[in-house]
Amino acid sequence: MDFKAKITGVGSAFPKTKVTNKDISDFIVEYGEHTDDQWIRDRTGIISRRISEKGNPDEYNSALGTKASLLALEMAGKKAMDVELIIYATASPDTQLPSTACWLQNNIGADLAWGFDLNAACSGFVYGLTVGSQFIQTGSVRTVLVVGVDVVSSLVNWTDRNSCILFGDGAGAAVLERADDNTSGKIIDYRMLSNGKQWSLFHVEAGGSKLQITNDLILQNKNKMSMNGKEIFKVAVRTLADFALKILEKNNYTIDDLDWFVPHQANMRIIEAVARRIKIPMDRVVVNVERCGNTSAATIPTALDEAVRDNRIKKGQLVLLGAFGAGITFGSVLIRW
Ligand code: UT7
Numbered sequence: 231m232d233f234k235a236k237i238t239g240v241g242s243a244f245p246k247t248k249v250t251n252k253d254i255s256d257f258i259v260e261y262g263e264h265t266d267d268q269w270i271r272d273r274t275g276i277i278s279r280r281i282s283e284k285g286n287p288d289e290y291n292s293a294l295g296t297k298a299s300l301l302a303l304e305m306a307g308k309k310a311m312d313v314e315l316i317i318y319a320t321a322s323p324d325t326q327l328p329s330t331a332c333w334l335q336n337n338i339g340a341d342l343a344w345g346f347d348l349n350a351a352c353s354g355f356v357y358g359l360t361v362g363s364q365f366i367q368t369g370s371v372r373t374v375l376v377v378g379v380d381v382v383s384s385l386v387n388w389t390d391r392n393s394c395i396l397f398g399d400g401a402g403a404a405v406l407e408r409a410d411d412n413t414s415g416k417i418i419d420y421r422m423l424s425n426g427k428q429w430s431l432f433h434v435e436a437g438g439s440k441l442q443i444t445n446d447l448i449l450q451n452k453n454k455m456s457m458n459g460k461e462i463f464k465v466a467v468r469t470l471a472d473f474a475l476k477i478l479e480k481n482n483y484t485i486d487d488l489d490w491f492v493p494h495q496a497n498m499r500i501i502e503a504v505a506r507r508i509k510i511p512m513d514r515v516v517v518n519v520e521r522c523g524n525t526s527a528a529t530i531p532t533a534l535d536e537a538v539r540d541n542r543i544k545k546g547q548l549v550l551l552g553a554f555g556a557g558i559t560f561g562s563v564l565i566r567w
Pocket of ligand 1: 265392497
């Protein structure tokens with residue numbers, strides 16, 4: 231048996247609070263650091279992002295994931311009870327135990343599903359799509375819910391102006407189903423790679439079993455993310471472009487055949503540099519980083535959701551997703567929409 235998977239519904243959700251660059255500049259000065267709106271805009275393209283209100287159950291990771299999932303199910307015309315598998319991509323779960331997939335399952339009442347969390351940082355959603363489509367391909371399940379959510383604000387070191395300016399919170403989801411007609415509307419191919427040798431470019435040192443949290447470590451922000459922005463920038467541009475060209479070539483397409491490129495929304499300069507390298511005009515690239523910041527596993531599904539709902543992405547078009555994240559992880563997924 232070799233079935234194909236197709237995306238039949240997408241959805242997204244964000245917390246209420248909008249945080250501007252000025253809000254961050256005003257805040258960071260308390261730590262003896264300096265930044266300003268212009269620097270952040272010029273270097274990242276980001277103008278604002280949404281940040282979850284801590285302690286508000288409506289803005290927990292799983293609550294945002296629930297809103298996005300219900301919208302995706304509605305678009306697909308499916309009920310929670312139709313879902314057989316939940317793949318929940320996140321690096322900022324509600325709790326260590328149980329998995330956020332279980333919190334979501336309980337919230338939406340997907341009582342017939344099984345599910346698990348998948349941590350590939352910002353590449354989580356494309357890893358999730360790839361894993362989900364394998365289960366559909368073998369005929370093992372017909373309906374998978376793939377969710378990409380991060381409350382990155384819980385991992386951000388708010389005293390580090392190099393990284394805290396970049397991130398936001400958000401949630402995106404997609405319903406994957408078995409394609410009845412294998413000629414259109416399907417996931418065509420994927421290309422994935424992790425490079426654990428580059429773990430130190432982007433990591434959270436404490437909080438796992440390797441280095442359990444102590445008060446001292448908290449004071450040193452060791453339970454927060456540490457990032458080598460310059461190096462990630464270079465690796466991201468090179469690899470995203472390389473993956474895009476290789477997956478197209480493998481499937482006998484050129485960049486001219488591509489209707490939409492939906493890259494990880496990390497930084498406008500990274501997105502533009504990749505677009506220049508692969509020679510795709512920016513009007514065929516989906517971007518929401520200016521309003522959302524880098525929402526990690528949620529960047530691609532939220533951008534996809536916007537472009538589907540405002541009718542930019544249309545049935546029959548060729549769409550390429552391209553992700554990179556901590557690990558380092560990379561992934562591209564090619565879709566005939
Ligand atoms: O999902 C993956 C997540 N991570 C990323 O995507 C990170 C990718 N990297 C980046 O986005 C960029 O490297 C940054 C935006 C983080 C930094 O941009 P950059 O062009 O690499 O800046 P830089 O590190 O070369 O810094 C330029 C200058 C430095 O001053 P000097 O040494 O030239 O005097 C920094 O000290 O800007 C200074 N600087 C800042 N100034 C104002 C660094 N951060 C800030 C800031 N505000 N927030």
